[in-house]
Amino acid sequence: MIHKHAFEALDRTLNDVMNGGSANTSKAVFGGKVVVFCGDFRQILPVVTNDTRSECVNACINSSYIWSKCKVLKLTKNMRLTVGCRSSDIQNITEFVNWLLDIGQGNVGGPNAGEAVIDIPDDLLILNSVDPMGDLIRFVYPIILDRFNELTHFQDRALLAPLNEVVQEINERMLDHFPGEEVEYLSSDSLTECEDLSEDFDPQLYSRDLLNGLKMSGMPNHRLAHKVGVPIMLLRNINHKKGLCNGTRLQVVSLGRRVIEAKVVSGTNIGYRTLISRVSLTPTDKKLPFRLKRRQFPISVCFAMTINKSQGQSLSRVGLYLKDPVFSHGQLYVALSRVKTRDGIKLVILDKESKLINKTTNVVYKEIFGNIEC
Template structure:
């Protein structure tokens, strides 16, 4: 539906092969019998094949002329680099932030153990020192150190005002960086263009792998030149780069990432094998029982 809405019949015929390929990925029909995980081949025409700087080539495809166009409100609204894991997302974001013009502003969080943890008689303060808490990186919390520049795209990490479109996953563009508030413009969802002010907020992680409760007070933001696939569902983009340094690991992830664009010319994949070598094969996870 995303590929065909608003197009005339001649254009629909031109993209027929691409739409059928996407549907086959979504239904697990490629790579032989698939009821779980299987390896599929990706067509060469949508692959990044630069052996010298493949990551740079992917960035240049998604963000061409970024230094000249970043002031255009729609520029970041229409494009993104996607990856299955946060560690790859951070790698791309750090590289693009370094390239981005302007002065960096660094914000450090205030981390503390929740008072409920002190009920234990054997509480050991050394296990929960500030250095330990600051070093924790949790998917639903901002990092201890948040580095921003004016103009960069960021993602909201918690629900603030759902009625006005300020939900977890909403993308914004930084307008100004103050000591106590950050001003930003909404660039995704139903309130595009609205300007908002974001204060520091206290949050606790929901991940069960964290065996104790702690609180982090920080601006609920993360740089989002790149983002994990799960954060981009239900959005349409003009350009998408998919970086598969590690294969997808959950049901339908590959299909969700590939189906964000409206034509195959607006999509590129960078796939690395376990040795870090360029490849045209990757995993697709589909469970037939869902159908």
């Protein structure tokens, strides 16, 4: 998901370092140092604001001048699914792995010129349900009221959806049914100076209520509601050495007026306790006619998360709620391939009339595979 410009900047920096700033720069990439990339082009590509399909593909590392100097090494065994499995399950696992690979490469559902409608096997679906979201929640978080104090309960479970709005809807429903007293935290929102603003800009035109009502990707909302024991996710990098990075999952231990104590439940520092305080955050959304400064805890409730946030995680139980279809390359593949077993995933797919169906959209930009062998 990293933009090729980041790698090209690293290449120029290492060349400067290795050549002592000399004008006679080496032709070797990265100053002659060995750099290992790992990733899967079937997964989600770099996110470019208001991108077109061609811009998204062009942002990838295999569209950079660096790619011609790279040697491609392929991993051939799915460790997430095959480690610890019984020999009697090998055939079923192999079929599931091959189905996932075909989805990632756009080989399911006929010709795929960017989007294709595919059938999902019935054993992966929740059908004939009066409350499909509730059934999906119960599949991912069974007996949650009895086990939420266990550190591992939230470690490898998640509900996934393509859009932030749907994720928030699921999180609010889960929070309402979670035991304990709810504590509310409100942000302090203000306008900050910006060089791009015109001389005619009048900050008095934008009321406090308007600023408080803004909801933006990657930013905490004005109103945060939490309970002790609830899983949360960091939205900013706080301490890399302690594993407190954007996307780290934690569980609330205590709720104070000015700090929130939480323990890490994902990554390499599981069980580590930390105190989270409010920080000043500024969104990067260029659509806003002003620059907002929001002082709030950089966290969000994460019973559910977006598919993009789940990339790179290995989970035992996943519920995929497709109230809206996926909209970007690799999203469906990423969501389906988070689990360790076929039995660990269930899908709810709704049509425009909110009726349960067994078909969904798979988005694959096949040109991304043009100069590599999958």
